[in-house]
Amino acid sequence: MTNRQFPCPEPLVLGLDVGGTSTRVLVADLDGRVLGTALGAGGNPVAHGAEAAVREIGGAVRSALADLDPARVAAGVIGLAGGLVAPPELLALWPATGLTVLPALISDAELAHAAGTDAPDGHLLLSGTGAVAAELRDHRLRRTADGHGWLLGDRGSGFWLGREAVSATLTAVDRLLPLDALDGAPLRLSGLAAAVADALLGPEPDQGSQGGPGREPRSALIAAAHAQAPAKLARFAPVVLDHAAKGDPVALSLLDRAADHLVDTLALIREPDSPLPVVLAGGLLTTDTPLAALLRPRLAARWPGATLHPAGNGAGAAAWLAARSLGRGTPELHRRLTSWQS
Structure with a gap:
């Protein structure tokens, strides 16, 4: 050139x-x-x-x-x-x-x-596919908390939400499935559980938008979840956000737990009275998501002197x-x- x-x-x-x-x-x-x-x-x-x-x-x-x-x-x-x-x-x-x-x-x-x-000094709280908190001094990384990956940590991340959504779906199946009707048992899952089951297995032809697996549901869901790379479970995070916005109690509970995890992670490296700014980063925190809406007041209550800045x-x-x-x-x-x- x-x-x-x-x-x-x-x-x-x-x-x-x-x-x-x-x-x-x-x-x-x-x-x-x-x-x-x-x-x-x-x-x-x-x-x-x-x-x-x-x-x-x-x-x-x-x-x-x-x-x-x-x-x-x-x-x-x-x-x-x-x-x-x-x-x-x-x-x-x-x-x-x-x-x-x-x-x-x-x-x-x-x-x-x-x-x-x-x-130059402050803290970072990130939740995307993974999750991590970091302390910065003079624009340089000083220490971190979590960011341990899908197997060992990343609590409150998109992966964590996706995994917990699949787990909650299996719990719903366990609750509904009769012990004597494991083959072709018709289930009527609703809300987040139905959406996750449909995403993993496809909607049942005879159930349409009501969703839910009607074919050996427990084993089919487990097999479908294990058939993909673990990090791909993060694709269910938007499903959780969508259902939380509609008031789904299971989705709201998951976001409540995720927000608590993120605050606890940040507290590992941030002093209780720190006035330093906190930067929120990652796709789950930089836009107006239900998780960000739950997290911000928790951070303000924990560190009232801190300013919050989206990346x-x-x-x-x-x-x-x-x-x-x-x-x-x-x-x-x-x-x-x-x-x-x-």
């Missing part, structure tokens, strides 16, 4: 938010004007392998810089899920894109915190951190970049 030449070029900053499902890139000048963005598939080397990850990251960076001179980039930051050790292939990528600087690598927790506040644009936050390394990380620049919507 031939680099364009610009008269008296202004320096640019590059921000990358790289996760397991998407790669987001943002290029801006030091006044906060966004000049290039790109969206790619997941670029997490742990999840996809180094070769595929570098291909996605490189493609997204080139797309964001398509109408710009890469040599104008004076600083860059990449927030990467899965750790802080970059594969050698990633280090070799940057010169190939035309960059003359090496983007600094930070954790996804550090990036999520910066996406919610420009304060904004992660790639914008990475670009702001890059600008900060150049001495230009102002609050106004933070607001402009983290609020950017492509």
